[in-house]
Amino acid sequence: MFELYKAECRRFRWWALGAGALHAGILLFFDRMVDPLQQPAMIYELVAAIYAGAGVLLGLFQAGSYARINQWMALLHRPLSPRRVLIAVAGGSATMLAAAVLVPILLLLIGHGLIGSRFVDARHWLLGLSGMLIALTGLMGGIYAALSPRRYGWLVLIPALLPTASMAVGWAAIVVQTGVLVALALLVTSAFKPDLAEPPRTITGLAGTALTAAMGAYLLLVVAGDLVFQTLWITTGTHPLNGVPPRGGVTEATRADGAALIEAGLAGRQDNRARLWREQVRLSEIFEVPPTMKWLPVRGELTNVAPMEFDDERRGTRWTFSHDDMRFHGVRLSDGAALGTLDVPGGFDAPPLPIEGGHLIAGGSLLGFDADDGMIHRSIRLPAGETIVARPSTAGTALAVMSDRALRLYDVRVLDESAGSDAPLATVPLPGPVGSLMRLDLIELLDGYLVSFTYARDGVDGPADAWQQIVHVTGAGTSRPVARRTLTPDFPFVTRFAPYWISPALKVARDLAEHAGSGPVPMAQRTPVKIPLSIWIAAGLLAALSAAVVALLARRWRLGLRASAAWMLATLALGPPMLFAFWLIRPNRTA
Amino acid sequence: MPVRTRRLGYAAAAFLTLACAMPALADPLAAMLAAERARPVAPRFPRDAFVSEPLITSVTLAPDGSGVAFLRITGGQYSLWLQPSAAGAPARRLLQRTDAREIAWSRDSRWLVMIAPDKVQMLSPAGDPGSGIAATLGGATELRLLGLNPWHPGVLLVDRAGARWRLWHAGPGGARRLLAHSAREIVDAAIGRDGRAAFVKLVDGERHLIVARSPKGGFHGITACVAMERCDLLGVTPDNASVYVSGDLLGERRALLRLDADGKRTLIHADPASEVDIDGIVLDRMRGVPQIASYRGTRPARYGLLPGTAAILARLSLAPDAMVETSSATWLVRERDARLQGNRWYLLDPASGAMRLLLDDRVKRLPPDALARVTAFTWPASDGMTIHGLLSVPSGLDPAHVPLVTIVHGGPWSHDDTDYSALTQLLVNRGYAVFRPQFRGSTGYGRAYMFAAQGDYGDGRVQRDIEEGTRYLLARGVGDRTRTAIMGASFGGYSTLQALSNGSRLYRAGIAIVPPPDFGWTSRWAAIHGNLGRTQGMALDRSLRLLALNPDDRAIAERLHRQSPLARVAAMRTPLLLIASGRDERVPIRSVIDYAAHLKLLGAPAGIIIARNQPHAPSDPMAMRAYLFLAESMFQRHLGGIAPAAPSNDLRAWMVKSLVER
Structure with a gap:
């Protein structure tokens, strides 16, 4: 295992060295030009996106190179369990990526504190840790995208964007980023199996994949659905944000x-x-x-x-x-x-x-x-x-x-x-x-x-x-x-409450995830939303209908009774997004 | 006794003869009306030509008479120039760009002191070391400029450190020397020839205290200026024992006097006509003694105070109203006149009386001969008091058949002078007679005149003066009583609103610019929230108390409100143009808008214009041009006359951008 790990490290060492040198050069250059520790949040978000993007590319490249059938068979046919193989392979690339990201940041922080009279706060050291976590999250996302079935892999990755929406600050942000990284690593583990086209074999792996896919489907329905709806509305020329808005609205x-x-x-x-x-x-x-x-x-x-x-x-x-x-x-x-x-x-x-x-x-x-x-x-x-x-x-x-x-x-x-x-x-x-x-x-x-x-x-x-x-x-x-x-709402009742009737449970989960670890944020004080009874009824009916569809599909796909019941219960709880996840994952009889 | 009776009889007969033979001399108003009617009708000038901007400013003569320094204005930028006194010598630019807005010479003529809003700089035209910033004003100690040191190159400054006020001298290179300090605010000082502070004026509650340096050191009080008595220190006497003072410590009018270290007051010069305050005092800068005293009363006059000075003044061929700056060689004479746009400066040779034009601050100006004269006159108020006023009438017309516009000055503690006024000249050029009342409460005519208002600034004694002045002129054959209007800014606007809503029905139209609709409310607001600063260390509320307008007195507030245009808004039935300034620092825009909203709600015949970004007294020439257009249009609409020319394209664009009309 260690040999495999070393081989992977050797495989990427020059890339890591080059990227690290480039990274360090850029950071030190900017340290001379501006104060990198006193930039607005937008700059850090941009840098984090670059780290995540580098991780995704590395993950796609590394996992993609093994995902072809011959290489995949050769990789797994080693005297090691698949999990240990994964740890060795991903560990190698993660080590190189972490080094390329973290070492230059540490050099920057050390140099920043030593040169002149500038100082480094404790929070700035966490910034380096955060950069590494985000890069590794990108790596795991890339590996997962390469190894998971095309049907639903992309959907599972949507909730991994949580750090971009999270309100967590300081150590709490590190915890959230670590949580996302760990969750992605577990999903990668569940996807790391001989038959890449099949859903995860373990119940926990399948459950995790299903829940994440359901959340991904929910976010897709809410965000993309709203985007499509509004685009169509704009094309009709009656959108309230176009032209003269409705009176009293x-x-x-x-x-x-x-x-x-x-x-x-x-x-x-x-x-x-x-x-x-x-x-x-x-x-x-x-x-x-x-x-x-x-x-x-x-x-x-x-x-x-x-x-x-x-x-x-x-x-x-x-x-x-x-x-x-x-x-x-x-x-x-x-x-x-x-x-x-x-x-x-x-x-x-x-x-x-x-x-x-x-x-x-x-x-x-x-x-x-x-x-x-x-x-x-x-x-x-x-x-x-x-x-x-x-x-x-x-x-x-x-x-x-x-x-x-x-x-x-x-x-x-x-x-x-x-x-x-x-x-x-x-x-x-x-x-x-x-x-x-x-x-x-x-x-x-x-x-x-x-x-x-x-x-x-x-x-x-x-x-x-x-x-x-x-x-x-x-x-x-x-x-x-x-x-x-x-003031009269300008948007239809149905779209305004879409996040609720699509899945009240996932709406709550999303809000909890985004607000977890937040500091004192006065702007988070909002008037509680009054959800009309009709929305609750609609949500219930949709969940029931989705569960019924799941039951029909489960019967058609000949799922076992317990598995069918579990899927139906999950769909009753989470509504159409879980139906969507079920339809995409298509669990087999063993699941 | 019989002899005396006979003599009195002769005198009376002689007086009657003179009175019949020379009515014009006895009545300047009649003389002026007759003279103006005899002149040709002035051509109609373009409205915008009445407003022009100076090209140079702050022209000052070196005490040795070698040259004149001035600031040239080009495209809003100021540069510093030196014009040698020698004939034909070209002007030399000393600084291409400067923040200074005022300049002065040191007594030795080696240094120019340049005063900017935030700093004082010193410059040696000869290139002596030490040029640069002498002091940065403001700051944590609130450093401010008190004046020029009359004996040593540098300026006098005052700042505050904790509970103490300090008087400093700052010279070339910024070297600073402490002259005096006090637990009371220092507002004025006279420096001895030894460079030490000889006399200092301090704020002491509601009065000012003048202290003198004791021979054994320290200061002792010599006199107090109470109840708004004026006492400005001009400089120490040659023996260092006394101080020249411009003030009203010896009578009700401001005069030149000497104040000894033992508190003795000696009058040096006051208005022989007992009419007005002293207007200007010229000091011989080399000797530090008063040289000329001037007055701007019904007949402007200048008096030489040193041997030979009167003879030189007599040679001045320009109007007696010209201002003079003396030196050991030539004199600098600034011509000023109601008919002269801007200024012209001449060099006068005191020996020969020869004068030559040195500088002119306008490239182009309206021909003075075609503009209106301003005549000072008086009339008896209904309570018997003599009230002053200024009148201008169009030439070549029967004054009884021209419309009459009354322009009320602001303040109210200020006055109109006889200098050029673009508004007055425009209106006269358009065929209106213009009356500018200097109602009781105005400054320039002595303390008694100013205090005579006794706080009656509602629809009371002050307003009566203004309206009685208009009636007096109508009775004297000035103005068509069916075509009268009133206008004014600030207090003048308030008076306009009073006149149009107090039932007098005297005026047929009015223009109120930045008017306080309730004088009591505005005074109270200014005392609490206003940012008008302090006058000679005296806060506004203290000054108001001394003027019988205590802002904390509920009875005064209620009386002023009861008599205010705001309380009588329902009575406004005369065409009115109301102009408010959005950045008014004196009359809060909220008070004018509140009044305007009441007018609108009640359907009063009022046009309302809001100049969004203008202060109380706009210095923007475009604002001035716009107001002239609005005034011309308003009066033409309601008093008749030729329709005004449409605004030029640049003015129209400015008005669209800057004015909101409701």
């Missing part, structure tokens, strides 16, 4: 200019006060508070929402944030000399996100770097437990700061006068979960504000309820709702 609300939206929100009121407000809306500048940020920095996360650094141009200093000691570390731009650390009295609530104008968002604090004294000052601190979720913006003479619980309006001078009071002029509690808030518009009144909250996230083509609420904020800072309207 979600699309109209999301696209409307602020004045039209607030006016529409007040349309239900005909009293004099509302008429005056409508006139004011027509004359006023509409301030749209910037959209909520999907991601906020979480301590120990592998990547960055945005580069965690800013420059003090007056002093020629770059300040970079370290998650380890939660302080900024200064480096002189001219010669790279260390210039100490920078903190804020009371410390940072969370890793600070640099935004425009020299400001920083850190949990519930808005801070600002003062170029005059070279210090960071806290301009605003929200009550404990609240998190700023959008870039603060000016609304006339006020500064609008949105947290996960309330919109707060401050005197805009709060940004300039660090010694001044940070008491808000007004606090407007959010009328719904912040994650469902699509847009927020406001106008100034003589004394106070008129604020429009539009809750429509997941309500355009998704199942969430969409609505708009107008809130009047008085000069004393109190607020009360003055109008509310429901």
